[in-house]
Amino acid sequence: MSSTKPPTKAKTVVIGAGAVGCSVAYHLSELGAEDVVVVDQGPLPVTGGSSVHAPGIMFQTSPSKIQTKTAHYTSRLLSDAGVYDEVGGIELARSEERMDFLRRRVEWATAYGLPEPELLSPEEVTEHLPLVNEEEILGGYYSPTDGRVDGISALQWYVEHSSADFYGNVEVTDMEVTGGEIGAVVTDDGRIECDRCVIATNNWGYQTGQLAGLDLPIAPVEHQYVVTEPMEELADADSNVGENTSGLDVPGNRDIQEQMSEGPHRPVGRDQDHSLYFRTHGDAIGLGSYNHETLSVDPEAMGTNTEESQASVRGFTEEHWTKPTHRYRDKSAKQAFDELLPATADAEYAATENGIFVFTPDGMPAVGPTEVDGLWSGLAIWWTHSGGYGRIIAEWMENGVPRLPSGPVDTGGIHVRRFEPHAGEKDYFVDRGDTRYEQVYMNVEPRWQPDDHRGLRTSPFYAQQQALGAEFYQSGGWETPQWYESNADLVDRYADRIPEQDGWQGINRSAIEGAEHLHTREKVSMFDMTTFSSIMVEGDGAGEFLQRMCSNDVDIEDGQVRYSLLLNEGGNILADVTVVRLDSEEYMVTTGGGNSPGIHGGWLEDHAPETVSVTIEESARSTIGLWGPKSRLLLQRCTNADVSDEDFGYFTAKQIYVGEVPVVALRVSYVGELGWELWAPSEYGQRLWETLSEAGRDLDVRPMGGGALESMRLEKGFRLWGTDIDTDSNPYEAGLPFAVDMDTDFVGREALQAAREDGIDDRIVPLTLDDSTDVMLSGRPVMIDGEAQGYVQAGDYGYSIGESVAYTYLPDEYAEAGTSVQIRCEGETYDATVRGEPLFDAERDKILR
The missing domain is CATH 3.30.70.1400 (Aminomethyltransferase beta-barrel domains)
Structure with a gap:
């Protein structure tokens, strides 16, 4: 750490010395990077941002593999550094629905390699957490390596073990971007010329991005935390556990930050049914709540990182603690805690605050290279994942490959450039951030869809699709039909080939998806490919x-x-x-x-x-996938071009007219049937749909939605980027x-x-269930001899082959066809068998006809 003025030139500048910025600097140092400068507007290492006011609780298990992997890496890194209290974590269930969710937790943890996850009975929970009212719970999920990071000590450790130069009380006022490249970072203490820069300002991420002309969708939101006075029930607490050993003076909200320095001596806990979490602070207990209406903060009104400017944002709002203001719950945080932890009911609070953290529109981090050459993002990241993402960013910057020590990681769901063009509009990303805040503790259903900001991006076929009763899902902001109610009559036609899907696996599904799949295999369908x-x-x-x-x-x-x-x-x-x-x-x-x-x-x-x-x-082209055995007959009716197999072979292209519409026609098919992709300028899209629909009436041409596409492409083994393939393969x-x-x-x-x-150690293989038609959900473990060897990448029912299909990566020795495996999904164990691919039309007779 340096107390002098920042230099005028550096290879790399990291803006922000919180959990992420320090982690990036540390990992760059570990990889041999030189001339790295870190600046922060607050004092060091206690910057005053969320890294020092956060309770530091780390629950590692997530339905997302990369979130689980980065959390586990972070816990191991900080544990080795001596700044992590590995007391375990217990997530409680106060409803049957939540117990089902905790079973999913075990399955995700097993799939992604977390050690020894288990379900606990109410009696076992209270053995670990004696303050919990046993009569209020149905059980718990225990992860023994969960715990709490001492934020201030961790930041100090990063600074001391990094070769980077750190400068506090330095405010970044501008970023110089010339010709699409970062050139310098301007501060109130001088200009720093640089080749590359990392934005790691989290709560201030939107404001920092604006300095470089970027609309980064980073929405700050408040949530509440209180710490009780010492409690008699915790008088036997080991006061040496997790105490702050940094010896640092703590500016800012002294009450809350001094309380944060005392570590837990019992497992950290959370009650997701009421959006609550808790941890001991020596002989006191900290209580955290998301159980209130969303308290958004204007991302342009964050101010500077000082006690005075943050007071209006972090002031504790008692009404949100004591009144049932949350629109999804009928109990206040105070009432729910009183019932769950009766000993806290009459406790006085030694410290209270409304803390801030941030969300993106989809709730995932914003990581990686931005549109500005040399400018990187490390935003919307919690302490829980900060060590892992710091390592990923550093590897990405130095070696061009985002990875953890365990190997390359998938970046499709975290890449900062994944957001649609409208995502940077403030009202949009603040509203979507509110929704993601709501969902932190919600039981989010498979295929869940938002209900706000809909209809933003629509294809030229949208009016026709509405008239056909399309069930719209969002993809990249586009409205994309998942199935069409106009095809409901097909369900009776194929009823004996469409098994029912019950429970969690059947939510937000329709039998029409299976009917559209089978109809396309037998007739001809049109699929909207405008996305x-x-x-x-x-x-x-x-x-x-x-x-x-x-x-x-x-x-x-x-x-x-x-x-x-x-x-x-x-x-x-x-x-x-x-x-x-x-x-x-x-x-x-x-x-x-x-x-x-x-x-x-x-x-x-x-x-x-x-x-x-x-x-x-x-958005310049509207595209229709025209697929099915009768697709050639239909297309030939609409064009003077020769579309015979002899003149228009598989994997060739022609510029033709379909009716009056100029089209680039590709003889390709993503569903394993004869067919074409028809790419037309957007302004012709509506006429293209009408032309094909009218010409194909007697051929029973139908629209087809995304549900049918998914099951058809899995039968053929066609890959989907971000699902079956990504930067980790x-x-x-x-x-x-x-x-x-x-x-x-x-x-x-x-x-x-x-x-x-x-x-090649691992390779992707298809599985089929031996004696069940249930659909397997992603992220569920694939077991061999009781050990997880992979997890479900994607699953659906194969209506053409009459079997439930799942894809997974397995170690090479288990990847041979005929190998028996088990899949754990929704508390059940399913027998399955590795198969050769493709499962459908292995000779390609249908696609090459």
Whole structure:
């Protein structure tokens, strides 16, 4: 730590010296990075941000693999550093629904490798937590390595063990961005020229991003915490456990921060039925609550990080503690705690506060390289995950590969560039942040959908889809039909092939999805692909550029189509793409919807030479997937072009007219049936839909939703980026060797060659259930001889093959067809068998007809 003025130049500047900024600096140091400077507007190491006022409770288990993995890494790092109290964590159930949820907790923990998770009876809970009223609970979930971090001591440890230079009481006032690149960080104590910069300001993330011209969707929200006076029931507490050994003077809210310095001597706990958590502070107890209406903070009104400017934000609002103000609950935090922990009912409070933390629109962190070259984000991260994400960011910056010591990690759900174009609008991300705050302790259903800010992005087919009774889901902000009520008549037609799905697995599903699947296999359907994106790559050297970026050989002729991958420097999958050569200097690269355009298109933009233009056409085209045995007959009725197999073969493209509509037609199919993707300018979309619908009436053409697409693509083994493949897998592990041509020179080739020579340890395989038609949910453990060897990546019912299908990665020795496994899902154990792929139409007779 330095007390002098910051330098005028540095290789790397980290803005923010809280949990994330310190972790990034520490891990950069561990990787050998030099000339790293960390600045913070507060004093060091007690900056005054959420890292020092947070209770430090760390519950590691999450339905998200990366959240669980980063939490576990953080707990091990801080435990080894001596600043973590590993007292265990117990999550309580006061309802049957919550007990079901705790069983899911065990399954997620088992799937993702947390040690010794278990369910406890009420009696076992009170053995660990004697203050809990046993009559109020049905049981608990115990994770023995959960605990609490001493935030101030942890920050001090990071500073002392990092080679970076730290400067406190330095406010960043501007960021210089020239030609799309970061050039300098301007502070109230001078300008720091730099090559790269990390934003790790969390509560102030939106404001910091604005300095660089970025609309980062970071919404601050308050929640409440109190610490009681010493209690007689805790008089036997070991006062040496977790006490603050830093010897630091603690500015700011002294009452709460001095209380924070005393560690727990019993497991940390939470009552998710009432959005509460608690931990002991020596002979006192801390009580935290989300059980109040959402208390959003204007992200532009955070002010500076001083006691005076934060007083209006963090002032304790007693009405939210004592009155049942939360719209989903009929008890106040105080009443719920009085019932659960009766000894606290009459306790006086030694300290109270409304603390602040932040949420993104989807509740996940915002991590990685931003649109500004050299500018990185490390935002919306809790203490729980801060060590892990600091390691990931540092590895990403230094080596080009986001990873933990256990291996590469999946970044699709955390990448800062995943957000849709409207996500930076303040009202939108504040409202969505409110929703994610509400969901921290909610039992969120599979396929849950928000009810606010709907209808923002709609395809040209939206009116027709509404008239057909589409059930809309959101994907990347788009309204995408999951199924159509107009197809309800098909359910009777296929009733004997559509099993019922009960319980949690059946929520937000419809039998119509299965009917649409089967109809497409027998007739013809239209699927709205407008959420999929086209990326135009044009100019002198466009072909050579794509050859360098793509893992496959894309030196193809005009009108040819080739499936390929984009890899990072570590040989792991950034995207799967379809490359279409329109002419010698013009290519169309298509990729999936959701968060793909900003991440995948951005990767190409960032690497393109000056002679090549990369244009992400996220909304410029409307696209219909026309699939099914009668798709050729229907398309031929609408065009003068020859669409016979002889003239329009599989994986070729033509620019044709469908009726009056100019279309780039690709002979490709994501469902394993004969078919085409029809890419048209958006303004022609409505006419394209009408033309195909009218021409296909006697062929019984139907619309098809996303539910049918998912089950059909799983039957064929077609991969979905962000689900089956991501930056934590390479092409050989993902079963995509045909998308790699090692005779070409592409990004990631050397790492991929080394991985192949070392041997592939894990690979993806399909499973089918032996004697059940239940749908398997993602994140559930796949067991062999009682040990978790993988987890469900994706699952659905295969209506064409009559079996429930799940995909998982397994160690190579277990990945052979015929291997028996078990899947644990919703408290049940299902027998399943590894199968060869594809499960449907292995000879490709249907797709090549």
